[in-house]
Amino acid sequence: MLHAPLRENMHMADGNSFATTAPTPGDGIVPGGASRSLRHESAAMHVQGSAAYIDDLPEPRGTLHLVPGLSARAHARIVSMDLDAVRQAEGVVGVYTAADIPGENQISPVGKGDEPLLAGSEVSFYGQPLFVVAATTRMAARRAVRLAKVEYEDLPAILNVAEARAAGSPMVWRPMEMKRGDVVAGLEHAPRRLSGRITVGGQEHFYLEGQIALARPGEEGEMHVTSSTQHPTETQHMVAHVLDRPANLVTVEVRRMGGGFGGKETQANACACLSALVADLTGRAAKMRLDRDDDMTMTGKRHDFVIDYDVGYTDEGHILAVDMVLAARCGWSADLSGPVIDRALFHADNAYFYPDVRLRSEPLRTNTQSNTAYRGFGGPQGIVAAERVIEEIAFATGLDPLEVRLRNVYGTHDRNVTPYNMVVEDSITADVLPELARRCHYVKRRAACRAFNAGSPYLRRGIAITPVKFGISFTATHYNQAGALVHVYTDGSVQVNHGGTEMGQGLHTKMVQVVMRELGLGTDQVRITATTTGKVPNTSATAASSGADLNGMAVLDAVRRIKRRLVEFAAGHWNVAEDDVRFAPDGVHVGQKVIAFSHLTRQAYFARVSMSANGFYKTPKISWNGDTGQGRPFYYFAYGAACSEVVIDLLTGEMKIDRVDILHDAGQSLNPVLDIGQVEGGFVQGAGWLTCEELVWDKAGRLRTHAPSTYKIPACSDRPRVFNVELLENAPNREYSIFRSKAVGEPPFVHGVSVLQAVSDALASLDDYRTCPRLDAPATPEMILRVAERMRHGNPPAA
Numbered sequence: 045m046l047h048a049p050l051r052e053n054m055h056m057a058d059g060n061s062f063a064t065t066a067p068t069p070g071d072g073i074v075p076g077g078a079s080r081s082l083r084h085e086s087a088a089m090h091v092q093g094s095a096a097y098i099d100d101l102p103e104p105r106g107t108l109h110l111v112p113g114l115s116a117r118a119h120a121r122i123v124s125m126d127l128d129a130v131r132q133a134e135g136v137v138g139v140y141t142a143a144d145i146p147g148e149n150q151i152s153p154v155g156k157g158d159e160p161l162l163a164g165s166e167v168s169f170y171g172q173p174l175f176v177v178a179a180t181t182r183m184a185a186r187r188a189v190r191l192a193k194v195e196y197e198d199l200p201a202i203l204n205v206a207e208a209r210a211a212g213s214p215m216v217w218r219p220m221e222m223k224r225g226d227v228v229a230g231l232e233h234a235p236r237r238l239s240g241r242i243t244v245g246g247q248e249h250f251y252l253e254g255q256i257a258l259a260r261p262g263e264e265g266e267m268h269v270t271s272s273t274q275h276p277t278e279t280q281h282m283v284a285h286v287l288d289r290p291a292n293l294v295t296v297e298v299r300r301m302g303g304g305f306g307g308k309e310t311q312a313n314a315c316a317c318l319s320a321l322v323a324d325l326t327g328r329a330a331k332m333r334l335d336r337d338d339d340m341t342m343t344g345k346r347h348d349f350v351i352d353y354d355v356g357y358t359d360e361g362h363i364l365a366v367d368m369v370l371a372a373r374c375g376w377s378a379d380l381s382g383p384v385i386d387r388a389l390f391h392a393d394n395a396y397f398y399p400d401v402r403l404r405s406e407p408l409r410t411n412t413q414s415n416t417a418y419r420g421f422g423g424p425q426g427i428v429a430a431e432r433v434i435e436e437i438a439f440a441t442g443l444d445p446l447e448v449r450l451r452n453v454y455g456t457h458d459r460n461v462t463p464y465n466m467v468v469e470d471s472i473t474a475d476v477l478p479e480l481a482r483r484c485h486y487v488k489r490r491a492a493c494r495a496f497n498a499g500s501p502y503l504r505r506g507i508a509i510t511p512v513k514f515g516i517s518f519t520a521t522h523y524n525q526a527g528a529l530v531h532v533y534t535d536g537s538v539q540v541n542h543g544g545t546e547m548g549q550g551l552h553t554k555m556v557q558v559v560m561r562e563l564g565l566g567t568d569q570v571r572i573t574a575t576t577t578g579k580v581p582n583t584s585a586t587a588a589s590s591g592a593d594l595n596g597m598a599v600l601d602a603v604r605r606i607k608r609r610l611v612e613f614a615a616g617h618w619n620v621a622e623d624d625v626r627f628a629p630d631g632v633h634v635g636q637k638v639i640a641f642s643h644l645t646r647q648a649y650f651a652r653v654s655m656s657a658n659g660f661y662k663t664p665k666i667s668w669n670g671d672t673g674q675g676r677p678f679y680y681f682a683y684g685a686a687c688s689e690v691v692i693d694l695l696t697g698e699m700k701i702d703r704v705d706i707l708h709d710a711g712q713s714l715n716p717v718l719d720i721g722q723v724e725g726g727f728v729q730g731a732g733w734l735t736c737e738e739l740v741w742d743k744a745g746r747l748r749t750h751a752p753s754t755y756k757i758p759a760c761s762d763r764p765r766v767f768n769v770e771l772l773e774n775a776p777n778r779e780y781s782i783f784r785s786k787a788v789g790e791p792p793f794v795h796g797v798s799v800l801q802a803v804s805d806a807l808a809s810l811d812d813y814r815t816c817p818r819l820d821a822p823a824t825p826e827m828i829l830r831v832a833e834r835m836r837h838g839n840p841p842a843a
Contacts, residue, residue: 080715081715081716081717081718082553082556082557082560082567082715082717083553083717084550084553084718085550085552085553085556085572086300086546086552095300096299096300097253097256097272097300097301097302098253098256098257098258098270098271098272098331098333099253099256099333101258101270103258103329103331104260104328104329106328106329107258107328107329107330107331108137108138108178108179108180108322108323108326108328108329108330108331109178109179109180109181109182109184109185109330109331109332109333110176110177110178110185110318110319110322110330110331110332111176111177111179111182111185111186111188111189111332111338112173112174112175112176112177112189112318112332112334112338112342113127113130113173113174113175113176113177113189113192114170114171114172114173114174114338114341114342115163115167115169115170115171115172115173115174115194115196116170116194116196117167117170117196117198117201117744117745118167118168118169118170118201118203118411118412118744118745118746119166119167119168119169119198119199119200119201119202119411119745120166120167120196120197120198120199121165121166121196121197121199122163122164122165122166122167122174122194122195122196123195123196123197124193124194124195125141125174125175125192125193125194125195126192126193126194127139127141127175127192127193129191129192129193130175130177130188130189130191130192133179133184133187133188133191134184134187134188135179135180135181135184135185135188136177136178136179136184136185136188137178137179137180137326137328138177138178138322138325138326139175139176139177139178139188140162140175140176140178140321140322140325141162141174141175142160142161142162142163142164144321144325145161145162145286145321146286146287146288146324147284147285147286147287147288147289148285148286148288149161149162149164149286150285150286151282151285151286151313151314151317152377152378152379153278153282153310153313153379153380154378154379154380154382156216156377156378158216158376158377158378159377159378159379159414161173161286161314161317161318161321162174162175162176162318166199167196168376168377168411169375169376169411169412169413169414169745170341170411170412170744170745170746170747171338171341171342171413171746171747172342172376173314173318173342174192174194175192176318176321176322176332177189178322178326178330182333186335201411201744201745202409202410202411203410203411203412203741203743203745204373204410204741205348205349205350205371205372205373205406205408205410206350207410208371208373208408208409208410209371209406209408213408213409213410214409215406215407215408215409216374216375216377216378216379216381216382216407216408216409217374217378217381217382217385217407218382218670219404219405219406219407220385220386220389220403220404220405220670220673221402221403221404221405221673222389222390222401222402222403222463222464222673222674223401223402223403223463223673224398224400224401224461224463224465225365225399225400225401226400227365227366227367227400227401227402228367229400230356230364230365230399230400231354231355231356231364231365231367231400232356233356233364234356234357234358234364234365235356235357235358235359236356236357236358236359236440236441237354237355237356237357238354238355238357238436238437238440239352239353239354239355240352240353240432240436240816240818241350241351241352241353242350242351242353242428242429242432242818242820242821243348243349243350243351243820243821244348244349244351244425244428244429244820244821245348245733245737245738245739245820245821245822246345246346246347246348246373246415246739247345247346247418247732247733247737247739248340248345248346248737248739248749248755248757249303249304249305249306249307249308249343249345249346249418250303250755250757251301251302251303251304251305251307251308251547252302252303253272253301253302253303254272254333254334254335254336254339255272255308255311255312255314255315255332255333255334255339255342255343256271256272256315256331256332256333256334257269257270257271257272257273257312257315257316257318257319257320257331257332258270258271258319258329258330258331259283259316259319259320259322259323259324259329259330259331260323260329261323261324261327261328261329264293265287265289265293266293266294266295267283267287267289267293267294267295267320267323267324268295268297269283269294269295269296269297269316269319269320270296270297270298270299271296271297271298271312271315271316272298272301272302272304272308272312272315273296273298273301273308273309273312273313273316273545274301274304274306274308274309274312274545274547274585274586274587275308275309275310275312275545275583275584275585275586275587276296276297276298276543276545276575276576276577276583277296277543277577277581277582277583277584278309278310278313278585279296279312279313279316280294280295280296280577282313282316282317283296283316283317283320286317286320286321287320287321287324291577294320294577295576295577295578296316296576296577297574297575297576297577297578298545298546298574298575298576299546299574299575300546300547300548301545301546301547301548302547302548303547303548304545304547304586305418305419305547305729306416306417306418306419306421306587307343307344307416307417307418308547309380309416309417309585309587310379310380310416310417311343311344311416314342315332315333315334318330318332319331319332336751336752337750337751340747340749340750340751340755341413341747341750342413343413343416344375344379344413344414344415344416345413345415345416345418345739346415346418346425346733347372347373347374347381347384347385347388347415347418347422347425348372348373348415348739349370349371349372349373349388349425349429350371350372351368351369351370351371351425351428351429351432352368352369352371353366353367353368353369353429353432353433354366354367354368355367355433355436355437356400357437357440357441359441360441360443360451361437361438361441361443361447361448361451361452362451362452363396363397363398363399363433363437363452364399364400365398365399365400365401366393366398366400366401366402366403366433367401367402368392368402368403368404368429369404369405369406370385370388370389370392370403370404370405370406370425370426370429371405371406371408372384372385372388372405372406372407372408372415372425373408373410373412373415374407374408374409374410374414374415375409375410375412375413375414375415376409376410376411376412376413376414377414378414379414379415379416380416380417380421381407381414381415381416382407383421383422383519383520384415384416384417384421384422385405385407385422386405386422386519386670387421387422387423387426387515387519388405388422388423388425388426389403389404389405389426389463389464389673390423390426390462390464390515390519390677390678391422391423391424391426391427391430391513391514391515392426392427392429392430392463393426393430393462393463394426394427394430394431394511394512394513395430395449395453395454395471395473395511395512395513395683396430396433396434396449396452396453396454397452397453397454397455397459397460397461398463399459401463402463403463411745412741412745412747413747417587419726419729419789419790419793420514420730420790420793420794421587421588421790423514423515423790423794424730424733424793424794424796424797427512427794427797428734428797428800428821431510431797431800431801432818434448434449434452435801435804435816436816438816439808439813439814439815439816440816444490445508445509445801445805446477446481446486446509449477449509449510449511450474450477450478453471453473453474453477453511454468454471454473454513455471455474456468456469456470456471464673464674464675464677465674465675466675466676466677466678468513468681469778470680470681470778471513471681471683472683472709472775473511473513473683473685476511476683476684476685476707476709476772477509477511477685479707480509480685480686480687480705480706480707481509481687483705483707484509484687484705484768486507486509486687489507489689490507492505493505493506493507493689493805493806494809494813497806497809501694502693502694502695503691503692503693503694504691504692504694504806504807504809504810505689505690505691505702505806506689506690506691506692506801506802506803506804506805506806506807506808506809507687507688507689507690507802507805508687508688508798508799508801508802508804508805509685509686509687509798510685510686510794510795510797510798510801511683511684511685512682512683512684512685512686512791512792512794512795512797513681513682513683514589514681514682514683514790514791514794515677515678515680515681516588516589516590516593516678516679516680516681516682516786516787516791517588517590517663517666517677517678517679518584518587518588518590519588519668519677521666521667521668521677523584523585523588523590524584524590524594524662524663524666524679525582525584525594525660525661525662525663526542526543526544526583526584526594526595526597526598526660526661527542527543527580527581527582527583527598527658527659527660528540528541528542528543528555528580528595528598528599528601528602528658528659528660529541529542529579529580529602529656529657529658529659530559530599530602530603530606530656530657530659531655531656532606532645532655532656533645533655534642534645534646534649534655535642535645535646536565536569536640536641536642536643536644536645536646537569537570537571538559538563538565538569538570538571539571539572539573540555540556540559540570540571540572540573540599541572541573541575541576541579541580542555542575542580542595542598542599543575543580543583543584543594543595543598544575544583544586544591544592544594544595545575545586545591546575547586549591549718549722549789550715550718550721550722551586551591551592551595552572553715553718554592554596554714554715554718555572555592555595555596555599556570556571556572557714557715558596558599558600558603558714558782558783559599559603561783562600562603562604562607562627563603563607563627563641564627564628564629564630564631564632564641565629565641566629569641588790589682589787589788589789589790589791590663590787591787591789592714592782592785592787593663593679593781593782593785593787594661594663595661596714596782596783596785597659597661597781597782598659598660598661599659600659600661600782601659601660601661602657602658602659603657603659605657605658605659606654606655606656606657607627609648609653609654609655610625610644610645610648610653610655611625613644613647613648613651613653614632614634614644614648615634617647617651618634618635618637620634620635627641632644663679664679664780665679665779666678666679679779679781680777680778680779680781680786682709682710682711682786682787682788682791683708683709683772683791684706684707684708684709684723684791684792684794684795685706685707685795686704686705686706686707686727686795686796686797686798687704687705687706687798688701688703688704688731688764688798688799688801688802689701689702689703689704689802690702690799690802690803690806691806692803692806692807692828694810694829694832696825696829697824697825697826697827697828697829697832698825699735699803699823699825699828700765701731701762701763701764701765701799702764702765702766703764703765703766703767703768704727704764704766704767704768704795704798704799705768706723706727706768706769706770706792706795707770707771707772708723708769708770708771708772708788708791708792708795709771709772709775709786709791710771710772710785710786710788711775711776711777711781711784711785711786712775712776712777712783712784712785713771713785713788714782714783714785716771719771719788720769720771722788722789722792723769723771723788723792723795724767724769724792725792726789726790726791726792726793726794726795726796727769727792727793727795727796728758728762728763728796729758729793729796730792730793730794730795730796730797730799731758731762731796731799732757732758732762732796733796733821733822734796734797734799734800734821734822734823735799735800735803735821735822735823735824736756736757736758736762736822736824737755737756737757737822738755738756738822738824739755740754800819800821800823803819803823803828804816804817804819804823807819807828807831807832807835808835810832810835810836811835811836811838815835817831817834817835818831819831
């Protein structure tokens with residue numbers, strides 16, 4: 045059985061519809077322990093406009109406003125930098141360069157030492173911060189920063205993968221190889237063989253709240269930084285290094301972010317460090333809020349890839365061998381490129397078993413923004429490559445791509461070892477794909493698309509169904525830990541602190557539900573606080589879809605420690621067995637009586653029972669050896685499938701998504717409404733990446749798509765006309781996760797791949813489905829027209 049979609053009367057295009065019973069809103073507690081859909085803890089404030097973000101906070105008297113001065117070259121030596129006019133400008137209090145940094149001029153998140161906070165003698169990309177202006181108003185700082193006179197000596201600039209390969213550009217990270225079997229022999233002996241290339245573009249995060257931080261100096265070197273960061277502990281460490289002081293003098297706080305998508309995992313550090321630097325040097329509060337143009341110019345994006353593949357297969361569409369090289373434009377510094385590209389390799393199989401396989405990476409250094417984490421963290425790029433392989437084989441054999449997918453999915457007892465030697469123990473793709481195909485009438489609709497195309501000269505329809513198998517855990521094993529601090533007060537109210545950050549995804553809401561469920565409380569009794577390094581130290585980033593998994597278990601650990609003490613007290617105080625003390629929505633059951641939770645907490649206080657506890661969790665079973673490319677980097681996999689139907693206009697290249705059906709695996713969902721929202725949002729963001737979001741640099745290395753006027757994200761009109769989303773029901777996580785749920789942040793992003801495949805299917809009709817269109821991403825109108833023209837003039841067939 046499946047969770048029903050949230051929308052009433054969401055009818056399918058053929059007149060059928062899924063069930064329409066929505067999850068019942070409630071307090072998160074139902075008999076048997078299953079969670080209901082609790083609304084987002086800040087939902088009312090969001091609607092009212094009262095949810096406070098950093099730019100909404102009252103500014104301390106005398107707050108200085110900061111604007112960075114950015115380089116106007118992609119690669120050059122700084123011959124001279126005259127900032128006198130900047131210093132003398134109206135409202136300017138100070139101008140600061142690398143020479144003013146008391147500690148380390150370094151914010152590399154992986155310790156590579158290749159990412160200075162402010163440029164020294166050389167600039168490495170167009171838009172690199174050279175200095176920072178502090179003024180009494182933001183407008184004064186913006187005007188002053190333009191008065192700088194910088195003289196450059198240009199150096200050769202490498203701007204893309206092709207130039208990096210041609211110039212022998214160094215890698216920003218060690219190349220990775222994952223292999224199993226003998227791929228050379230497998231390719232040579234395969235009955236059929238094909239090779240090709242796909243390019244996959246990058247993506248701007250385009251969070252609603254841009255990069256921002258407010259730093260306030262305290263006594264004896266203390267620094268309090270309110271930052272829009274996904275990784276408060278890392279930001280704390282970076283500020284401490286830049287200011288040359290211990291971490292215990294730096295506190296970083298995050299109440300909420302207006303979106304992150306990975307763009308605030310490391311890229312938030314620059315704003316926080318520059319704000320703290322100026323606050324430290326002036327003794328005044330300092331705030332940096334980047335303009336959207338500066339934000340997009342300075343910060344890294346999703347990595348764009350060039351992927352080459354060589355595949356051996358049979359006439360029946362069975363894959364025998366895959367050799368794949370994934371080259372990425374990483375930018376000017378390492379940032380998180382290493383683990384991002386490793387994860388692309390991890391997912392270059394998607395849900396498919398490759399008998400003989402070799403996957404290799406090329407993390408190339410370029411003179412562009414340092415590309416960084418983005419929802420999916422490299423996984424979507426690898427999955428796009430896997431789906432291209434399936435598509436190529438389908439066109440070469442004349443088989444339905446769904447049939448090719450089903451013939452190559454991972455098994456559960458055999459054909460179940462990944463290229464990195466992890467056994468897939470819970471593969472359900474062989475069940476999910478045909479189930480979705482049945483529910484959405486894929487076969488019937490595919491035939492209808494072909495019939496339509498046969499009689500339509502200008503409009504062509506396409507349909508595709510694709511799976512996802514997404515690994516959940518940080519591949520950096522030490523990140524798989526979390527802490528929490530829970531206080532129960534004498535009136536029965538509870539305060540929850542944890543190390544995860546809220547960026548709209550509902551993490552805080554789920555943490556509240558963990559406490560409610562365990563103690564039988566209502567929403568008015570549990571309060572979440574801002575995330576702060578002062579309460580929960582040494583935390584990991586809220587990333588890798590691990591927020592609820594890690595922090596939920598840490599919160600549960602803290603709550604159960606307190607609960608254990610309360611049970612022991614209640615049993616002794618009322619003379620009952622400990623097994624006779626139960627926490628329920630109607631109160632605490634102590635033997636035959638039911639007492640209010642607040643009554644129990646008051647009595648426990650008078651008996652000197654501690655009602656505060658730290659919780660901790662570390663993910664079990666995982667291990668990874670980056671040197672050998674072998675291990676178990678993931679605790680479990682999340683699964684799902686999507687079917688997309690599109691129509692393209694051969695005159696304009698315009699594409700519309702007519703209908704999308706998604707069946708997604710969230711385990712035993714903690715909050716179905718929030719999880720369905722994540723699936724919907726993830727799909728739209730993934731489809732946008734692959735169809736309309738295009739990053740363009742000119743020959744000078746300037747990002748030309750640096751504002752909403754030049755960079756297109758999906759609008760309301762771009763959403764699917766019919767959008768059916770369901771969660772697998774009665775499919776609890778096989779592994780011991782928080783209440784047997786599964787992560788749902790990143791895996792749904794991959795459902796957008798089905799749109800790219802559907803566009804390709806539509807284009808294939810131009811030569812009667814004989815050859816693979818080899819459509820690159822993003823499939824913008826221009827790209828669609830180019831491929832259509834190529835198809836009309838004889839696209840070379842696969843071998």
